[in-house]
Amino acid sequence: xxSSKSSSRSEREYLKELERIRAEYRVSLKESCMExxxxxxxxxIERDGVKALRLSHRIAGTAASYGFHHVAKAASDxxxxxxxxxxxxxxxxxxxxxxxxxxx
Amino acid sequence: xxxxxVLLVDDDCDILFLAKLSLIKVGRWEVASAGSGxxxxxxxxxxxxxxxILDVMMPGMDGFMLLEQIRKRPDLAATPLIxxxxxxxxxxxxxxxxxxxxxxxxxxxxxxxxxxxxxxIIKPLRARIS
Numbered sequence: 001x002x003s004s005k006s007s008s009r010s011e012r013e014y015l016k017e018l019e020r021i022r023a024e025y026r027v028s029l030k031e032s033c034m035e036x037x038x039x040x041x042x043x044x045i046e047r048d049g050v051k052a053l054r055l056s057h058r059i060a061g062t063a064a065s066y067g068f069h070h071v072a073k074a075a076s077d078x079x080x081x082x083x084x085x086x087x088x089x090x091x092x093x094x095x096x097x098x099x100x101x102x103x104x
Numbered sequence: 105x106x107x108x109x110v111l112l113v114d115d116d117c118d119i120l121f122l123a124k125l126s127l128i129k130v131g132r133w134e135v136a137s138a139g140s141g142x143x144x145x146x147x148x149x150x151x152x153x154x155x156x157i158l159d160v161m162m163p164g165m166d167g168f169m170l171l172e173q174i175r176k177r178p179d180l181a182a183t184p185l186i187x188x189x190x191x192x193x194x195x196x197x198x199x200x201x202x203x204x205x206x207x208x209x210x211x212x213x214x215x216x217x218x219x220x221x222x223x224x225i226i227k228p229l230r231a232r233i234s
Contacts, residue, residue: 014129018215021125025118057161061190062118064212072212 025066026104032059033071033101040078040094044087053082070100108133110222111151113144113158113170114188122215123157123188131219141165145173153183155226157209160189175204184226188213 064072077093
């Protein structure tokens with residue numbers, strides 16, 4: 001009984017800490033997403049594809065682990081669009097990312 | 105029983121932070137973390153882990169290069185090594201078939217079940233971790 005109580009308290013503390021770091025991450029995620037929009041919202045010639053690819057890959061891999069699934073999906077679609085040179089797909093994913101940023 | 109010791113390697117500090125919190129608080133493991141392959145090799149001089157979790161895509165020394173370096177060391181030759189990757193092609197193609205790798209954990213991961221995911225991979229290996 002004692003151990004169960006202690007385990008439950010420990011879990012509550014963990015969830016509280018998780019919520020705190022999630023709130024901190026939300027702020028930095030918003031900044032990273034805006035940076036990504038800046039990288040991508042250019043003509044294909046002016047675009048720094050490597051930077052955009054690196055950042056979209058990072059956001060896609062990290063945001064969902066923190067529970068920000070819409071952002072992660074948009075970033076993953078951007079990564080796919082960059083790899084496939086799919087400009088219409090990129091524009092659609094960019095619009096989805098903007099929407100996801102506004103909901104953060 | 106000595107505590108389970110894990111080395112986490114990822115260039116993304118947000119992932120490192122979340123995974124570390126999960127392994128310490130949920131798994132109650134002793135965790136060391138490194139932001140690069142080079143840093144990981146330095147840590148391994150003084151910290152002998154029971155399992156190593158590493159990101160595949162890292163600037164400089166990537167996961168494959170680090171794997172090669174780790175396997176050269178006799179004291180780490182049998183240490184279970186798990187790749188962590190957001191690349192679905194890596195997840196689909198490699199899995200257990202990649203030599204020297206115990207398994208792949210997909211990103212995103214659920215921080216509540218990460219320790220369980222790790223145990224699920226290494227349990228059949230009869231690793232030192234128990």
